[in-house]
Amino acid sequence: MRITWLRASLAALVLGLLGLLVAWSGAINVAASSGHWAITDWFLHWVMRNSVDTRSTLTSPREASDPSGLVSAAGHFAAACATCHGAPGIKPSPVFKAATPPAPDLARTAGEWSDRELFWIIDHGVKMTGMPAWPARARQDEIRRMVALVRRLPGMTPAQFDALTGGTARIASAPGLAACAGCHGADGRGRGAPDIPVLGGQKPAYLLAALRAFQDGTRQSAVMGHAASRLSGAEMRQLSRHFAALPGLGAGTGRGGAVNAPHDAAAEQIARIGLPDKELPACASCHTPAKPYPVLAGQKPEYLAARLRQMRGDEKEVDARQSQATMPVIARRIPEEMIDRLAAHLAAAPPR
Template sequence: MTIRITWARAVAALVALALAGLLFAWSGVFNIAASSGHWKVTDWFLHWTMRNSVRTYAAITAPDDPRADAGLVSAAGLFKASCAACHGAPGVRPLPVMQAATPPAPDLSVNAREWTDKQIFWILKRGVKYTGMPGWAARDRDDEVRRMVAFVRLLPGMTPATYRTLTEVPGIADARIATCAGCHGADGRGRGQPDMPILGGQSPAYLRAALTAYATGKRQSAVMANAAATLTPADMTRLADHFAAMPGIGRTAPSGTTEAARIVREGLPKAQLPACASCHAPGKPFPVLAGQRASYIAQRLRHWRGDETVVDARKSQATMPVIARRIPEDMIDPLARYLAGR
């Protein structure tokens, strides 16, 4: 007996298979428990698919400069606070409860060797579905992702002593202050890192407002959002008072007659660029810049220049993207050095 295969029968078979799949899912028979693990073929297929996807999207969307080797302290601090529980760290084992996930987070001292810098950048920024690996918490902070790429790249050869040096400042009894000092230093001067601002000398009110903005997502930084997330208002006040009281930045801009000095004092009226000193001065609700680290000022200005979502400062609280784009590119470094007192 010959069975004729027609389009109607083929469609009916496909519909029957789809209904059978829905019935199986509805029944709850499929075991989704993490403790049950995956079949070996399922595990292979999922990882094969993930590697192919990362390779393709990293090649298309990851930047050509995916790694920034300066500023490892902030990346190490975030890794210690958020990543080491799952992945472990040099001299630190991952938490057993995290390793009970399906799939468990890989050991990056081994796994990092298997990826290129661009692929690590894409994984860090975008995350991976169905693995527990999240995307970067601040989507517009590629500078932070680049620093983490450099840190992850070093993990295969990093010693426990080096890891502790990057993440800890010994001799501080107060746990909250010690956590902040891990990146900002016991003196609030940022441990000499180019991406770290000097906190000493800022007003306590400004530092409290900054912590609140990071905690609520109003100000974007995966590093600082993570640090501020668990702080109570009392914690924020205490930390702001502590670091603001330290010696650090100056209270007035340095003297000079250069183009940078003119921008600070007078702005560039033809470019509708206001004077820096009109906002960034003692008594204003904005940070004092005189004596701030030049590399930090320059990095932030370049970051803001790339934020083209803000087109009118009058209609947004985010005025710096508009202002930064009005500063001539060739004046960013001289302006930063002038404000730093150099």
């Protein structure tokens, strides 16, 4: 029989209709309890590995790991990831172990992936596995810290993981002071981690506004977004008052790490006067006790510098006159070479 375009088209149409009929009939078993055929499981994992290998090579940053923030990464892992993946000393939930496919035990499988591949998986997630994309799309710094933590899981003991989470790993899913203290410390000083700010002595209204912003997504952070999502309004107010009442910021002693920082005239000019030729207002024009902006004196300079760089990357705000969210515009007017110097000066400066 001679094959013609008409016959080929009719055959394709019939096959397509048969496929739709099978799908409509319910004959295909989508139950997670049935698992996959071995060849299906192999094929899906093969496709996934090839996709991750190619796309991570093309898009992941070369510096895909940052071990300087393991405290915050471990706190988030305990709260948001351990339920599926487990953690050192913590078994995954049997509910999620019954998924198809179940989440891998990263203590066994992390070594199968490069840092750039881990970065891509954490950043984008994987379809049809339950692995979500990182919810704060602009926070690559958080992803790099999580890569560093996952890389260390195979050799990490339960005691080491418990120490990273401040002893709260097993109760991290419960909102409240204990869970917050796992990262921020019971004293509100951030447990010495450079990416975790000092909360003690901060303005309670600012802390409350920050929690609300993390909860509704107007301020980007997967770590804080997850933590704040479970808090009620009353709990947010209580936590804000609690941490604000602790000693820390505002003493001008540079408790964040800038003790006895040398005088920097250029940084002081930006802080007190600004740069009129760049339309950069003075930091002191807003960060005063009478205004609802955060206390900077005594904050960790590493944290301040990181926040300024994050704000510089927020291109949504293009005109400070058209929005209350002026910091992205202001941060972009600060010369790059002055960011670390300004952060050190603000952290060590006496309160005004």
